[in-house]
Amino acid sequence: xxxxxxxxxxxxxxxxxxxxxxxxxxxxxxxxxxxxxxxxxxxxxxxxxxxxxxxxxxxxxxxxxxxxxxxxxxxxxxxxxxxxxxxxxxxxxxxxxxxxxxxxxxxxxxxxxxxxxxxxxxxxxxxxxxxxxxxxxxxxxxxxxxxxxxxxxxxxxxxxxxxxxxxxxxxxxxxxxxxxxxxxxxxxxxxxxxxxxxxxxxxxxxxxxxxxxxxxxxxxxxxxxxxxxxxxxxxxxxxxxxxxxxxxxxxxxxxxxxxxxxxxxxxxxxxxxxxxxxxxxxxxxxxxxxxxxxxxxxxxxxxxxxxxxxxxxxxxxxxxxxxxxxxxxxxxxxxxxxxxxxxxxxxxxxxxxxxxxxxxxxxxxxxxxxxxxxxxxxxxxxxxxxxxxxxxxxxxxxxxxxxxxxxxxxxxxxxxxxxxxxxxxxxxxxxxxxxxxxxxxxxxxxxxxxxxxxxxxxxxxxxxxxxxxxxxxxxxxxxxxxxxxxxxxxxxxxxxxxxxxx
Amino acid sequence: xxxxxxxxxxxxxxxxxxxxxxxxxxxxxxxxxxxxxxxxxxxxxxxxxxxxxxxxxxxxxxxxxxxxxxxxxxxxxxxxxxxxxxxxxxxxxxxxxxxxxxxxxxxxxxxxxxxxxxxxxxxxxxxxxxxxxxxxxxxxxxxxxxxxxxxxxxxxxxxxxxxxxxxxxxxxxxxxxxxxxxxxxxxxxxxxxxxxxxxxxxxxxxxxxxxxxxxxxxxxxxxxxxxxxxxxxxxxxxxxxxxxxxxxxxxxxxxxxxxxxxxxxxxxxxxxxxxxxxxxxxxxxxxxxxx
Numbered sequence: 001x002x003x004x005x006x007x008x009x010x011x012x013x014x015x016x017x018x019x020x021x022x023x024x025x026x027x028x029x030x031x032x033x034x035x036x037x038x039x040x041x042x043x044x045x046x047x048x049x050x051x052x053x054x055x056x057x058x059x060x061x062x063x064x065x066x067x068x069x070x071x072x073x074x075x076x077x078x079x080x081x082x083x084x085x086x087x088x089x090x091x092x093x094x095x096x097x098x099x100x101x102x103x104x105x106x107x108x109x110x111x112x113x114x115x116x117x118x119x120x121x122x123x124x125x126x127x128x129x130x131x132x133x134x135x136x137x138x139x140x141x142x143x144x145x146x147x148x149x150x151x152x153x154x155x156x157x158x159x160x161x162x163x164x165x166x167x168x169x170x171x172x173x174x175x176x177x178x179x180x181x182x183x184x185x186x187x188x189x190x191x192x193x194x195x196x197x198x199x200x201x202x203x204x205x206x207x208x209x210x211x212x213x214x215x216x217x218x219x220x221x222x223x224x225x226x227x228x229x230x231x232x233x234x235x236x237x238x239x240x241x242x243x244x245x246x247x248x249x250x251x252x253x254x255x256x257x258x259x260x261x262x263x264x265x266x267x268x269x270x271x272x273x274x275x276x277x278x279x280x281x282x283x284x285x286x287x288x289x290x291x292x293x294x295x296x297x298x299x300x301x302x303x304x305x306x307x308x309x310x311x312x313x314x315x316x317x318x319x320x321x322x323x324x325x326x327x328x329x330x331x332x333x334x335x336x337x338x339x340x341x342x343x344x345x346x347x348x349x350x351x352x353x354x355x356x357x358x359x360x361x362x363x364x365x366x367x368x369x370x371x372x373x374x375x376x377x378x379x380x381x382x383x384x385x386x387x388x389x390x391x392x393x394x395x396x397x398x399x400x401x402x403x404x405x406x407x408x409x410x411x412x413x414x415x416x417x418x419x420x421x422x423x424x425x426x427x428x429x430x431x432x433x434x435x436x437x438x439x440x441x442x443x444x445x446x447x448x449x450x451x452x453x454x455x456x457x458x459x460x461x462x463x464x465x466x467x468x469x470x471x472x473x474x475x476x477x478x479x480x481x482x483x484x485x486x487x488x489x490x491x492x493x494x495x496x497x498x499x500x501x502x
Numbered sequence: 503x504x505x506x507x508x509x510x511x512x513x514x515x516x517x518x519x520x521x522x523x524x525x526x527x528x529x530x531x532x533x534x535x536x537x538x539x540x541x542x543x544x545x546x547x548x549x550x551x552x553x554x555x556x557x558x559x560x561x562x563x564x565x566x567x568x569x570x571x572x573x574x575x576x577x578x579x580x581x582x583x584x585x586x587x588x589x590x591x592x593x594x595x596x597x598x599x600x601x602x603x604x605x606x607x608x609x610x611x612x613x614x615x616x617x618x619x620x621x622x623x624x625x626x627x628x629x630x631x632x633x634x635x636x637x638x639x640x641x642x643x644x645x646x647x648x649x650x651x652x653x654x655x656x657x658x659x660x661x662x663x664x665x666x667x668x669x670x671x672x673x674x675x676x677x678x679x680x681x682x683x684x685x686x687x688x689x690x691x692x693x694x695x696x697x698x699x700x701x702x703x704x705x706x707x708x709x710x711x712x713x714x715x716x717x718x719x720x721x722x723x724x725x726x727x728x729x730x731x732x733x734x735x736x737x738x739x740x741x742x743x744x745x746x747x748x749x750x751x752x753x754x755x756x757x758x759x760x761x762x763x764x765x766x767x768x769x770x771x772x773x774x775x776x777x778x779x780x781x782x783x784x785x786x787x788x789x790x791x792x793x
Contacts, residue, residue, distance in 0.1 A: 072579045074574040
């Protein structure tokens with residue numbers, strides 16, 4: 001299962017590369033004056049090594065001539081695979097281990113000796129924990145990246161596959177997020193954290209930072225990486241041990257290579273363009289007029305990708321037909337998404353009620369645009385009521401014990417529905433005279449944010465003020481006021497020493 | 503002994519080797535010939551364990567060469583276009599091969615001197631012939647039990663070719679190893695091979711002892727003063743025929759004395775029998791195969 005001869009050969013033939021990696025790692029670890037940054041940079045270097053080392057060690061399967069030399073050696077393919085993986089793992093782990101040890105040593109000194117702390121000072125236990133957890137992490141990363149590299153049949157395709165599948169989870173995340181952002185009023189993103197399980201590099205970074213910052217192991221990521229390693233082991237067996245040597249330098253025809261990768265990224269790009277239509281345009285003609293060149297450029301890139309795939313100019317009528325079909329489907333999809341109010345997803349959230357509490361921030365137009373870090377295009381006259389920020393909290397606000405009244409719930413729901421209508425009618429609210437309603441569910445992980453281009457009417461505000469579960473803050477350039485249940489305004493926080501009632 | 507059983511290998515839809523059977527005896531120098539694209543290199547890659555077979559198997563000393571990595575220690579394959587890692591020198595290649603094979607230091611030094619190659623210069627700076635010599639240097643220093651040479655004489659000058667032939671003889675004599683050489687240069691093969699095989703349509707169409715085979719195929723030239731019944735010639739295994747007036751020439755496979763006796767019964771004015779060389783043997787066998 002392991003070939004000492006092959007390992008010795010890998011060590012001697014890559015000795016300069018290993019020395020270079022070691023030097024870079026040590027220079028970064030010792031030269032960095034900011035505690036913790038060396039660990040982060042070391043993590044980035046190690047991630048880079050997990051891509052570069054498999055490219056070097058397993059290059060032979062992608063070269064017609066090299067494959068003759070290597071695969072005729074008296075070493076079993078299984079042993080060559082295991083030895084190659086172990087070699088790459090050691091290179092990557094060495095890099096991260098240097099960072100962990102340097103991080104641990106620096107953590108023993110006061111922050112002002114080393115520099116600012118980023119993240120928090122380490123303890124020997126954290127260093128040992130990092131060293132222990134990073135071992136399976138690096139192994140999983142190396143195995144996964146090697147499996148990606150071996151999908152292709154030559155060096156270029158191998159590198160493309162590594163890049164394509166590494167970026168794919170991010171692309172999928174962006175596509176799903178942009179759908180919710182563009183087509184579902186409230187911009188309510190579902191929990192997309194499951195996508196991280198498709199990205200070993202993201203899980204690795206998460207693990208490293210969690211240990212460095214909090215001394216805790218992110219078990220779900222560690223388990224995710226172990227599953228990725230097992231899956232990669234299976235893929236490596238298929239793509240290396242059972243690999244046909246004649247695949248070297250031939251066209252990549254594996255199911256996971258081309259044209260799948262090209263088509264996936266085409267769909268992502270076409271969808272991204274179509275989103276613009278769904279968001280900003282009411283007429284298709286106007287949209288196509290503005291973005292025709294973009295579609296032409298994308299088609300050129302699509303044909304170029306096929307050229308890369310086939311290593312020769314390839315044009316077939318199926319290509320433009322497929323491209324047109326994808327464009328049409330994407331436009332149809334975004335049109336349907338818009339006309340069906342995000343396929344009905346906008347209405348899936350029930351109105352705020354029950355244990356929720358409400359905090360309402362009211363802004364008055366004034367000359368100071370930077371109050372509370374918000375910058376407004378102020379249109380109203382000085383002292384004029386322009387809009388509100390309403391936050392409905394699933395968690396109770398401190399010192400609030402009352403439940404939201406039915407009347408409060410109805411008022412907020414009325415504005416929320418108005419905000420949904422505005423969203424789908426393309427009536428975008430400006431900050432002046434608008435209501436921004438944020439609904440924070442229990443735990444506060446994701447938000448629903450509705451923007452209604454109409455400020456909550458004063459009579460509604462007065463009604464809301466009577467509800468003890470509602471906390472209304474009025475912000476002016478002089479300070480913040482709270483409206484009490486009796487409708488009177490009281491100073492809450494003053495920006496100027498001498499403040500009077502506005 | 504090398505034994506190949508029902509070996510089939512296809513690349514996508516093209517079947518290159520199709521149920522090929524072959525036995526090469528120990529201590530033999532076997533010449534593998536075939537037209538371009540016949541599958542000679544594919545066959546050698548299957549034998550050396552680089553290619554897996556679609557059907558059948560290759561056994562060397564009764565061990566499967568693809569599955570048994572230990573037996574591959576006794577096999578060395580020199581491809582027609584060998585791979586040298588970037589910046590490789592003969593010294594670094596020596597380290598590489600010495601890691602996996604029992605490299606004979608004495609043979610290495612002797613051959614290095616004979617080929618007059620620089621140990622520390624990058625192989626990439628060598629000429630085509632020198633690159634080939636480099637690989638032959640390792641092939642003969644490792645002293646495998648089965649040596650596979652693909653287009654062995656390609657790019658070598660006449661002096662080195664001559665030296666190489668001598669070295670291969672010595673190698674077989676001293677170690678009793680088996681050598682399979684594929685080449686288009688049939689003159690060179692004729693000089694050194696004791697047996698041969700012609701690869702055609704994915705199979706070995708003809709194989710055997712080279713001298714015996716050559717003796718069994720002859721060129722007959724006949725001249726007649728009266729017309730002859732041409733159906734008379736149908737009894738022979740004719741590989742090639744040509745007629746110019748009353749002069750006939752045939753390449754016939756079979757026992758020479760028997761054929762001559764039958765031909766004499768036609769009372770030709772002239773009957774000349776000429777031996778064929780390996781190249782003619784290949785051409786006529788190939789034409790015969792096409793028919």
